[in-house]
Amino acid sequence: MALLSLQHIQKRYGNYQASNDISFDIPKGKIFGMLGPNGAGKTTLIRMITRILYPDSGNILFNGEPLAERHTEQTGYMPEERGLYKKMKVGEQLIYLARLKGLSNSQAKQAVNGWLEKFNITSWYNKSIDELSKGMSQKIQFIGTVIHNPDLLILDEPFSGLDPINSKLIEEEIRQLSLQGKTIIFSTHRMEQVEEICSDIVLINKGSKILEGSVGDLKQRFKENKFRISYTGQLNESIVSNLQVVNKAEGELTVQFGAEHKGNELLRLFVENKVEVTSFNEVLPTINEIFIRQVEAN
């Protein structure tokens, strides 16, 4: 079941086509990666999902209903260009953001206290953002995004500008929220993060959708029949002379087969020649490799 469904979205700015007939579904309860290089049109799509902008044509469905104002209260958005009121106190600021998302004053206070306790930062309540370090204010920013317990969380480049410790913390929090059944859109141009976190992705380039699917399926679909085998001891070169070796290192070999061969043949070759195999695995393409290949193919 899709929480969000984009159908034939078109958006132009003057002569610039920011979204060109984009359709995809975002499954409920998944961490969904929206990938693409800078300027691909990710932020435009997000702004349409958050109702900051409206598509020129096409539909967006939220839980099967046409996207409406009330859905913004079920959505939490952390933009790439983000910030807080510098002079405002942490507590007041979070309460304000929560109330704009439809919480009552007392609900907002309760939620703020809950999150500050969770992060062990209740002492920050009366500090102004000015007094906080960048990492600290990023934490507050994250709390501000999730304070109203949204069903859909949209994070645009959430790790940019974060140190490793805070990155880890936010990543943990994202996983936690996902386990609670929240749907998370994770937009980034850094592909390696996606593989670690996302289950499903859509690839966007120059305003058009290039690919979509689950990370596992995509890797299977674009795999090249490559295997990596590690071994100990001497390897008789004649064994591998008939194979297409794409990479060779000390005690490690990466081999590519044609479509008709299977990994077992390589393993059998090593076993029959009495070479001690320490590990054997299929080499799947990274999302980055798939992306580059697709962009070049288009």
Next chain:
Amino acid sequence: MGKIWIIVQREYITRVKRKSFLITTLLAPLGFLLLMSSSVLISTYSQGKMDVAIIDETSLFKDVPIADAEDGSVYFHTITEDYNKVSKEIQGTEKPKYEAIVFIPKDFDIDNPRRTNIAVRYTKRPGIAKQQFISQSINSAYQEVRLKALNISQQQRDEMQEKLSLNFESLDNEHENQSYTAIAGGVGMMMGFAIYISIFFYGTMIMKGVMEEKTNRIVEVLASSVKPFQLLMGKIIGVGAVGVTQFILWGILMIGTVFIVGPLLGIPMSSMQTMPTQPPVEAIDQDSVQALAQTFRSLPLIQILVFFPFYFLGGFLIYGSLFAAIGAAIGEDGDQQSLMIPVTVPIIISIFIAINVINNPDSALGMWGSLIPFTSPVVMSALLPFGPPWWQIALSLLLLLGGFVFTTFIAARIYRTGILMYGKKVKMKEIARWIFSKA
């Protein structure tokens, strides 16, 4: 509406809690007082005292008294020394005895004064006020000399100088008299000026608030929770409420000073209400005070009280939304102040029209100025005490409402696009395009 209210609260509370709010609230009246009194002080003390020697080789002026300046800026000394000697003396010294010499040469002809002019020679150029005073003093002395030469008696002279005083009265309003125009003009100017100042002061406050949200990068977070229009309105209303609070506090402060602080210091209330520039209270007799009050009461007070708030509100909303739009377009770096020109020029024009209007309340300029929504808040406020016709007020209010709807529509569109434009210098042409683009 609920969300606008939340925004209004934040805009209001954060501003009122700031130290700068307290400081401006307390210091603005002080600054105003200082401004008023400094203009008096400057005119009194700025130039210092000047000693002027009068060397009269003709002896024509010797029986005519030439009075020194009342404010102590110019003192005349009639001396009999030789001109050349004195002029040399004062040129050579650092601190001369006289700063200027009025030299009446031997061949000065009283019947033909333009043939040989009286010269005023100085070591340091006297200011315009002093030049005027010296010129007037010598001229009236010359008149005296002339009258004496013509053998005209004091009585004849007094009779000759008797002046008429004309009464200007309205045909259809028996209460309206000549002081009416002055009072109506004063009240009108005060109201027009109040709107003018408020638009600038609170308009800039709105603009800075918008720029702050853009620079902070919080605006996109906000835009995902509320509509840009709600954000815009919340800010304008919030800042407006700050303005109202400030005006109320100033009112309390003023009344407090007059009624509490004054008596505590033992200063009689009547003298506190009198500005230093005005003649002392004794000079105004009881009748004229009553006449003044009478005139004031004959102003169309109900019209003023009912309509002035509309113009105040209308002007504030129209310009507040425009300032917000400019703030959204300028954003971050803030070095594009030129974008403010299209907004500030009409306000400045309207105060000029208002100044003209209080002298010519029936002029065509005043009528147009009171109808066009960009100038009507200031101009119509200046015009209200003169009792403009009902059709003019009605049409003006209608146009004001239309102007408000139109400008907020335009401003909201500029704002909506502007707040999401980062790191880009914006030109006027592009802003015009935003107005017609879809969100």
